[in-house]
Amino acid sequence: MWISRDLTLDPRSRGFHLVTDEVEAAVPELRELAAGLLDVHILHTSASLTLNENASPDVRADFRSWFDRAVPEDAPYWRHTLEGPDDMPAHIKASLLGPSLTLPVRDGRLALGTWQGIYLCEHRDRGGPRSLVLTLHGE
Amino acid sequence: MWISRDLTLDPRSRGFHLVTDEVEAAVPELRELAAGLLDVHILHTSASLTLNENASPDVRADFRSWFDRAVPEDAPYWRHTLEGPDDMPAHIKASLLGPSLTLPVRDGRLALGTWQGIYLCEHRDRGGPRSLVLTLHGE
Amino acid sequence: MWISRDLTLDPRSRGFHLVTDEVEAAVPELRELAAGLLDVHILHTSASLTLNENASPDVRADFRSWFDRAVPEDAPYWRHTLEGPDDMPAHIKASLLGPSLTLPVRDGRLALGTWQGIYLCEHRDRGGPRSLVLTLHGE
Numbered sequence: 001m002w003i004s005r006d007l008t009l010d011p012r013s014r015g016f017h018l019v020t021d022e023v024e025a026a027v028p029e030l031r032e033l034a035a036g037l038l039d040v041h042i043l044h045t046s047a048s049l050t051l052n053e054n055a056s057p058d059v060r061a062d063f064r065s066w067f068d069r070a071v072p073e074d075a076p077y078w079r080h081t082l083e084g085p086d087d088m089p090a091h092i093k094a095s096l097l098g099p100s101l102t103l104p105v106r107d108g109r110l111a112l113g114t115w116q117g118i119y120l121c122e123h124r125d126r127g128g129p130r131s132l133v134l135t136l137h138g139e
Numbered sequence: 140m141w142i143s144r145d146l147t148l149d150p151r152s153r154g155f156h157l158v159t160d161e162v163e164a165a166v167p168e169l170r171e172l173a174a175g176l177l178d179v180h181i182l183h184t185s186a187s188l189t190l191n192e193n194a195s196p197d198v199r200a201d202f203r204s205w206f207d208r209a210v211p212e213d214a215p216y217w218r219h220t221l222e223g224p225d226d227m228p229a230h231i232k233a234s235l236l237g238p239s240l241t242l243p244v245r246d247g248r249l250a251l252g253t254w255q256g257i258y259l260c261e262h263r264d265r266g267g268p269r270s271l272v273l274t275l276h277g278e
Numbered sequence: 279m280w281i282s283r284d285l286t287l288d289p290r291s292r293g294f295h296l297v298t299d300e301v302e303a304a305v306p307e308l309r310e311l312a313a314g315l316l317d318v319h320i321l322h323t324s325a326s327l328t329l330n331e332n333a334s335p336d337v338r339a340d341f342r343s344w345f346d347r348a349v350p351e352d353a354p355y356w357r358h359t360l361e362g363p364d365d366m367p368a369h370i371k372a373s374l375l376g377p378s379l380t381l382p383v384r385d386g387r388l389a390l391g392t393w394q395g396i397y398l399c400e401h402r403d404r405g406g407p408r409s410l411v412l413t414l415h416g417e
Contacts, residue, residue: 252321
């Protein structure tokens with residue numbers, strides 16, 4: 001089985017947001033798979049995806065704190081400043097976290113750890129809706 | 140061929156550890172594949188996986204030095220401190236390095252570079268055993 | 279369909295380089311796929327791959343500026359210094375960005391965002407040619 005599907009996520013504020021349920025709901029066919037993989041790909045260069053702790057909102061706030069300090073907006077060496085002060089740091093953050101996740105599927109479910117949730121990492125102040133391509137395959 | 144298998148790694152000390160042999164031994168079926176992919180996924184949010192230099196132990200020690208400085212335990216902005224000072228930095232480090240590896244398989248072997256080894260990146264002081272899901276497919 | 283193919287990229291200077299066209303040209307069979315995935319894997323531990331903005335060269339220059347500051351060559355804690363001052367930082371940068379990309383394929387093309395291009399991230403001053411393994415599968 002190969003399924004290729006679009007998913008658009010509503011605009012989110014700058015920060016880290018749990019989207020596991022939205023992603024799973026978009027590919028109900030994963031219930032039919034004994035074993036497989038789901039590739040989740042974001043079609044942008046200023047937002048990214050990661051897996052991390054799905055319980056405490058403080059963890060997601062701390063992600064923002066760390067990334068905003070690690071990649072500062074006011075660094076004197078930025079050349080690409082035309083699109084606003086949040087743009088170039090967003091590109092760096094996007095590549096540090098990466099544009100896609102490969103998730104194992106087993107017995108009709110995503111085989112994630114108890115505490116693993118899918119984060120949409122929105123690095124722009126006004127990123128707008130974000131488009132994903134989901135590719136599911138397995139048997 | 141689709142194979143989905145569990146692998147539990149024994150507890151390791153905080154730091155970076157070579158586990159290539161353990162991963163390969165867990166999926167002997169890769170010897171039957173002319174071409175394929177092995178997805179290695181860790182089911183945790185405070186440990187991660189990467190590929191890096193498989194020869195010098197100094198490289199692995201230097202990974203720890205850099206990551207411990209880049210994501211400090213005593214940052215004044217951490218909110219999520221209930222689980223100990225090594226917990227929140229572990230979450231950040233885990234996402235910087237990522238929860239999974241997709242490894243090419245060719246002619247019955249992992250097609251890795253001469254110097255590429257699989258690192259278990261243990262970011263907690265006492266992380267305990269770590270659970271992986273291995274998904275092998277190919278032809 | 280499973281295809282496993284080698285691709286060697288010519289030596290590049292230290293920095294970030296667009297290689298989307300070279301990668302696509304190496305697997306013309308992706309035109310035959312309605313849905314699939316292309317795994318692009320670099321066989322080195324001091325160079326890496328990422329997706330980011332494919333238009334402005336300033337973005338790629340800013341990537342170099344940030345990474346060179348985030349992982350300094352003259353840090354007093356490096357132990358692995360035998361291979362030159364650019365070597366150990368190159369290993370760290372390689373793992374931060376990662377050794378592979380999984381790219382969705384749809385309707386005979388890579389399903390990337392408008393602004394997404396494949397970067398070869400060359401972290402050594404004289405890295406030489408870089409070898410990739412491309413694994414294409416789909417239907």
